[in-house]
Amino acid sequence: MIRMNSKTLAFLALLLSAVSCSRICHTPPASPTSLNLPFSVLDTRQAGLFERYPNVQPADAAIFWANSLDQSQRVEYAGGTRVVIKVETDHKWQAVGAVTAIHGNEPDASSAQQFNTQVVWSKDAASHFRKLRHWSEHWALLHPGQYGYQENRDGNPFLGMVVLFNESPKDPDNVDGQFHIGFRSLFGHYEAENGDIGDKSNYQLYKCWYGPIPGFEP
Amino acid sequence: MPIVALAIWASLQALQAQADIQTTVRAFLQAWYVDKKLDDLKSFVAKDNGFSLQQTPSSNRPSTSRAADPLNTLFRGAFPPPKVGERSASPPKSLNEAIEYPPAKNPSARAAPGVIVTNEFAIYPAEALPKGSYLPIKKPAGNDPVADFLYHLTQAYKGKLYVVLYTVKGAGMLQETAVTYWIQENGAWKLAAFMGTNW
Numbered sequence: 001m002i003r004m005n006s007k008t009l010a011f012l013a014l015l016l017s018a019v020s021c022s023r024i025c026h027t028p029p030a031s032p033t034s035l036n037l038p039f040s041v042l043d044t045r046q047a048g049l050f051e052r053y054p055n056v057q058p059a060d061a062a063i064f065w066a067n068s069l070d071q072s073q074r075v076e077y078a079g080g081t082r083v084v085i086k087v088e089t090d091h092k093w094q095a096v097g098a099v100t101a102i103h104g105n106e107p108d109a110s111s112a113q114q115f116n117t118q119v120v121w122s123k124d125a126a127s128h129f130r131k132l133r134h135w136s137e138h139w140a141l142l143h144p145g146q147y148g149y150q151e152n153r154d155g156n157p158f159l160g161m162v163v164l165f166n167e168s169p170k171d172p173d174n175v176d177g178q179f180h181i182g183f184r185s186l187f188g189h190y191e192a193e194n195g196d197i198g199d200k201s202n203y204q205l206y207k208c209w210y211g212p213i214p215g216f217e218p
Numbered sequence: 219m220p221i222v223a224l225a226i227w228a229s230l231q232a233l234q235a236q237a238d239i240q241t242t243v244r245a246f247l248q249a250w251y252v253d254k255k256l257d258d259l260k261s262f263v264a265k266d267n268g269f270s271l272q273q274t275p276s277s278n279r280p281s282t283s284r285a286a287d288p289l290n291t292l293f294r295g296a297f298p299p300p301k302v303g304e305r306s307a308s309p310p311k312s313l314n315e316a317i318e319y320p321p322a323k324n325p326s327a328r329a330a331p332g333v334i335v336t337n338e339f340a341i342y343p344a345e346a347l348p349k350g351s352y353l354p355i356k357k358p359a360g361n362d363p364v365a366d367f368l369y370h371l372t373q374a375y376k377g378k379l380y381v382v383l384y385t386v387k388g389a390g391m392l393q394e395t396a397v398t399y400w401i402q403e404n405g406a407w408k409l410a411a412f413m414g415t416n417w
Contacts, residue, residue, distance in 0.1 A: 110393055112416040136350030141320050141385050141395045141417055152350050155358030156365035158413060182416075185364055187268050188288070189295045190394040190414035 037074040039065040041214045046081050049099050072104025072115075072198055078213050079197035079206060080117045083161055084179055086210065087132070095125035095163075097174060105196065112142045115195035116180035123173045126165045138162055146177065153209055158184050160209065181206070239341060239400060240334055242407040243382050244313070247339065251316035251388065254309075256293045263289060264401055264408030266374070268367040292412060296392050307389030313338050316388035317396075339384035341400075344372060352381050352397060364413075371399060371410060378402035 039062035042050060050065065051058040065074065081099070088094050101118035103109070129135060129149040136157070138148040146164040153160030165177040183202040184194040193199050197206055200218045246262040249255045263269070269288040300306045310316035319340045330346035342352075349355055353372050358365035371379050382398045394414040401410045 112393075134350070136355075137348035138351060139348070139383075139417060141383065143417075144320060150351065152354070154360035154362045154365055155354040155356070155369070156362050157350065157352050157354070157368070158364065158415065159362070180416075184413075184415075185362065186271060187364065187411045187413055188292055189392055190416055192416075195416065 035071060036066065037071065037078055037213070037216050038062075041078055041216065043082070043085070045085050046078065049081065049096060050077070053099055054101075069102065070104060072196070073102045074104075075198035075213070075216065076104045076115055076117060077102045078216070079210075080179060080181060082213070083181065083210050084163075087129075087161075091128065091132070093124070093128050095122055095128060096120075097122050100176070105192070111190055111192040111194075114192040115197070116178045118176070118178045121163075121165060121175040121177050123175065125163075125175065129163050138164070140164055148177070150182075156185070158182055159205075239380055239407045240336075243339065243341060243398075243400065246409065247317065247384075248313050250293060250296065251386070251391065252310055252313055254297075256290075259293050260289055262409050264403045264410045266401065266403065266410060267408075268364065268399075268411040271363040271367060296386070297390060298392050300390070309390055310388035316391060317384040317386050319384050339382050342381045342383070343377075344379040344381060345377075347381055353379075367411065368399070371401060375401045380407075 039047070039050075047061065050056065051061045053061075053064070055068075056064045069077070077099070081096070084096055088096070096119050098120040099117060100120060103114055103116050103118070106114050126147075126149075130137075132149070132151075134152050134155075135149050136152055138150040140146045140148055143164055145167055147167050148162060148164035150157065150162045151160030159182055161179060161181050163177065163179045165175050169175040180195050181197060182195060183199070183205050184190070185205075193202070196202055197213075198216075198218050203216075203218050206213075242262070246259065249258050249262075269292065297309075314337055317338050319335060319338060330342075332343040333346050334341040344353055347353070352368075354365050354369040357369055378401055380400045382400060383396070385395045386393055392414070395417040397413045397415055397417070398409060399411040400407050402408075
């Protein structure tokens, strides 16, 4: 029988978990399953942005969150903004000035109009994203008047965060635009679900790329 | 003199290739979106194609029909059945009723050498596209078959890889932006991959 001390066992466990994540992107399931993602999962910046969301009174933000958004919107907001905010924090700049609309599952809307967050970007946001390592230019043919940049997650041009900017904003200091995340991984037609953070298989990728949304499991 | 002659010959070859690919792409799109000759479309597909790539374990989206015949799924999938209560739309009678290439957002790319822009689609040599936007810049480090295949195209078909872009707008058709990859295989232009996007 092979005998191993606790340090060796711990090292092997760590190694196995790393190999597992890199090969199939498995992360342990979150403990609670949440059909109503609570406002409390938002960090300070996310909560602050939401308190300035249209029709929200700061004191009633949690109530608005629970009663006026559906779960797909809550997941889109919580999952999308934390990615942009992480990019902001990592690079010590601020891109999002305000969130103006949250689009989740909207069966009557076209695919391109679903699962995205509309924002007001700061004046320098586009130039910040343009300089990010591994990101590239994004041609937005279905979004007339917009241009943008894409993350190219894992080297794939169709995966990861996409940020779009109005090329002719009314106020150059406050540029309207949006961001969304692409999860498509096979050659075929586009489906709105390809941008759904809360989709079960998409969320496995999301966790692997950006870490879990606290308290959320589809 | 021989160098000049070689240069002229090379540029003539490039012009010929461009003329050929435009004719081939238009014939393919006409057969698919307007004439609906779905059984003929496979003749446009390259032997070296990405349509049978398997999903990675991390993206285990159910796709039973894809496993049966991914090309049939792709070609028929462009014409989704009308939603309940919706009247079926009259199909496009011409290619410009079915697809379009909106005004390019990047004038410099439009003007790049070798780019062909029509009202229906645009054809870009791989080298004329923004780096990283449609093809991986370097060998992908992860376990992503799509990224790996696209990178393979960049390496195996240098100078023989074109990307064709258009948006689908026709009534009764799946609305999306299509990114298609064309390679020269045994002297003929063939479709190696298709990606429908919300771009």
